[in-house]
Amino acid sequence: MTEIFGIPTQALFGQLLIGLINGSFYALLSLGLAVIFGLLNIINFTHGAQYMMGAFVAWFLLNKTGIGYWWALVIAPIAVGIFGVIIERTMLKQLYKLDHLYGLLLTFGLALIIQGLFRNEYGSSGLPYSIPSQLTGGQNLGFMFLPNYRAWVIVFSLAVCLSTWFVIEKTKLGSYLRAATENPELVRAFGINVPRMITLTYGFGVGLAALAGVMAAPIYSVNPLMGENLIIVVFAVVVIGGMGSIMGSIVTGFGLGIIEGLTKVFYPEASATVIFIVMAIVLAIRPAGLFGTQK
Amino acid sequence: MLEVRGLNAWYGESHILHGMDFDVAEGEVVTLLGRNGAGKTTTLKSVMGMVGRREGAVKFQSKELIKLPSNAIARMGIAFCPEERGIFSSLNVQENLLLPPKVRDGGLDVGNIYELFPNLRERLKSQGTKLSGGEQQMLAIGRILRTGARLLMLDEPTEGLAPVIVQQIGRTIASLKRQGFTILLVEQNFRFAQTVADRYYVVEHGRVVDMVANTALEASMDKIHAYLGV
Ligand SMILES: Nc1ncnc2c1ncn2[C@@H]1O[C@H](COP(=O)(O)OP(=O)(O)O)[C@@H](O)[C@H]1O
Ligand SMILES: [Mg+2]
Numbered sequence: 402m403t404e405i406f407g408i409p410t411q412a413l414f415g416q417l418l419i420g421l422i423n424g425s426f427y428a429l430l431s432l433g434l435a436v437i438f439g440l441l442n443i444i445n446f447t448h449g450a451q452y453m454m455g456a457f458v459a460w461f462l463l464n465k466t467g468i469g470y471w472w473a474l475v476i477a478p479i480a481v482g483i484f485g486v487i488i489e490r491t492m493l494k495q496l497y498k499l500d501h502l503y504g505l506l507l508t509f510g511l512a513l514i515i516q517g518l519f520r521n522e523y524g525s526s527g528l529p530y531s532i533p534s535q536l537t538g539g540q541n542l543g544f545m546f547l548p549n550y551r552a553w554v555i556v557f558s559l560a561v562c563l564s565t566w567f568v569i570e571k572t573k574l575g576s577y578l579r580a581a582t583e584n585p586e587l588v589r590a591f592g593i594n595v596p597r598m599i600t601l602t603y604g605f606g607v608g609l610a611a612l613a614g615v616m617a618a619p620i621y622s623v624n625p626l627m628g629e630n631l632i633i634v635v636f637a638v639v640v641i642g643g644m645g646s647i648m649g650s651i652v653t654g655f656g657l658g659i660i661e662g663l664t665k666v667f668y669p670e671a672s673a674t675v676i677f678i679v680m681a682i683v684l685a686i687r688p689a690g691l692f693g694t695q696k
Numbered sequence: 697m698l699e700v701r702g703l704n705a706w707y708g709e710s711h712i713l714h715g716m717d718f719d720v721a722e723g724e725v726v727t728l729l730g731r732n733g734a735g736k737t738t739t740l741k742s743v744m745g746m747v748g749r750r751e752g753a754v755k756f757q758s759k760e761l762i763k764l765p766s767n768a769i770a771r772m773g774i775a776f777c778p779e780e781r782g783i784f785s786s787l788n789v790q791e792n793l794l795l796p797p798k799v800r801d802g803g804l805d806v807g808n809i810y811e812l813f814p815n816l817r818e819r820l821k822s823q824g825t826k827l828s829g830g831e832q833q834m835l836a837i838g839r840i841l842r843t844g845a846r847l848l849m850l851d852e853p854t855e856g857l858a859p860v861i862v863q864q865i866g867r868t869i870a871s872l873k874r875q876g877f878t879i880l881l882v883e884q885n886f887r888f889a890q891t892v893a894d895r896y897y898v899v900e901h902g903r904v905v906d907m908v909a910n911t912a913l914e915a916s917m918d919k920i921h922a923y924l925g926v
Pocket of ligand 1 (some may be wrong): 707710712730731732733734735736737738739
C-alpha cells in the first residue's frame, strides 16, 4: 500500500481530482466575471443563476427535444448568452454611469428572481443528467481511477480558459477589449462601436457561465440552487485573484480548487472554509488581489 | 471642410461652450489659442462627439455631425489626439499603434509612420506607457495617421516636451500639411503654433472672440499677448 505523508495515494489523488474539477468551474466562472467586470464595471451577481440556466437548458434539450450533451455545449451558452444580451440592453446599460453598487444590486435581484422561478417550477432536489455515452467509464492509471468525463471537464475547461486568455491578450479583438477597459470614450472616438462591444462581452461572459453549467450537469445534477452555492466561493476566488485580471482568475480558480481538495485530505475540518481563509489573508496583504492592480 | 456654428456644450450641469463659431478649410492648419480653461479641449471633444450634451451645428464635408455618436464621427474621417495622449497601458507600442481602425483609404502606412518617428520602431514590444513623454506623443499622433482620417485634431501636442521633440513634432505637422492633411490644433505654446499655423482663433469663456491670419500676425502680436495674458 503506497502512502504519501501517511495518506494513501488513492485518497490523495482522488481529492486532487475533485479539487481540479471544482477548480475548473471556479476558473470558468471567475473568468467570465473578470471579463464582465473589466469592461462593464459591473459585478455580475446573476452569474450563478446563469450557470444554473446553462445546466437547465441542457436538461430541457435532452428531455424535451432529445438533443444531447454535445449540442447542448453549443446551444446552451448561445441561448443563455442571448438572455444576457437582453438583460444588458434593457437594464444594465442604464447603470454604467452610476456606482458599482447599483449593478451589484440589480444583478443580485435578478439572480434571486431567476432562482426563485426555477425553484418554484422544479423544487430543489436535483434533476439527473447522464454522462454522454462517449465519456462513460474511465482509465485505471495504476495509482488511481480516472473517470473519463472528469478528465474531459478538466481538459476542456482549461482549453476554454486558455483560448479566452489568448483572444484577449494576443489578438486584435482583444486589444480593443483591453483598450476599452481602460478608456472606452477614446476607443469609441477611434471609430469602434464600444456599446455593442460591451453588450457582446456581457453575452460572452454569461455564455461562459452557461457552458460551465452544461459541463456541471452530469457531475452535480441539475438543480435550481446549484449556482447559488457555487457563486459565493467563486466571488472569493475573484477577490483572491484580483478583479478584472484574466490570467489571474484562471490560475486562482484552478489553484484554489486544488488547495481545497488537498485540505480535504490533510485537514478535512477546514475544507469548506479554506478558500475564505486564503481570501482574508490575501486581502490583508494585497488588497487588490494576487494578480490585480489598484484602480 | 469643417464648419462650426453656435456650438454649445455641457459637462453635466456646467455649460462650457457658449456658441463657438469657426471654420477650417481643407488643407489648412488652424490653431485654437486661449487661456487654460477657455474651452479649447471641450471644443475638440464636442466636434468628436465626446461630451455628454451638445447643441448647434458641426458640419464636416457638408454633413451634419451634431447628432452622431463619436464612433460614427470617427468613421466620417476625423481623428482626435487627446491632450493626455491616451496611450493604453495594457497594450504594447505596436498594439497601440494599430488600434484605431482604418476608416478611409489614403492613410499613411506603418512604414511611413516609422520614418516620421523612428523611435517607435525600436520599442514595438514595450508597454505603451513605458515610453518617454515625447515617444508617447509620437505614438499618439502616429496611430491616428494610419486611419485615413483627413481632419486631425491635435490637443496640445507639445505640452511638457523637450525642445528637440517639439521641433520634431513641428516638422511632422508641416510634413502632414504638405501631404494634404487638414489640422485643427490646440496650443498654449504660441511660438510653436506660429511655425505651423495658417490661422488662429482666440477662445475665451467658451466663445471665439477673435480670428487672426498668420499674415497679420506681426501686427496683432500685442492683442494676442493680451488675450493669452502673457
Ligand atoms: N470632464 C469635465 N467635467 C466638468 N467640467 C469640465 C470637464 N472638463 C473640463 N471642464 C471644465 O470646462 C472648462 C473648459 O475646459 P477645457 O475645455 O479643458 O479648457 P482648455 O482646454 O481650454 O484648457 C474648464 O472650466 C474646466 O474646468
Ligand atoms: Mg485643454
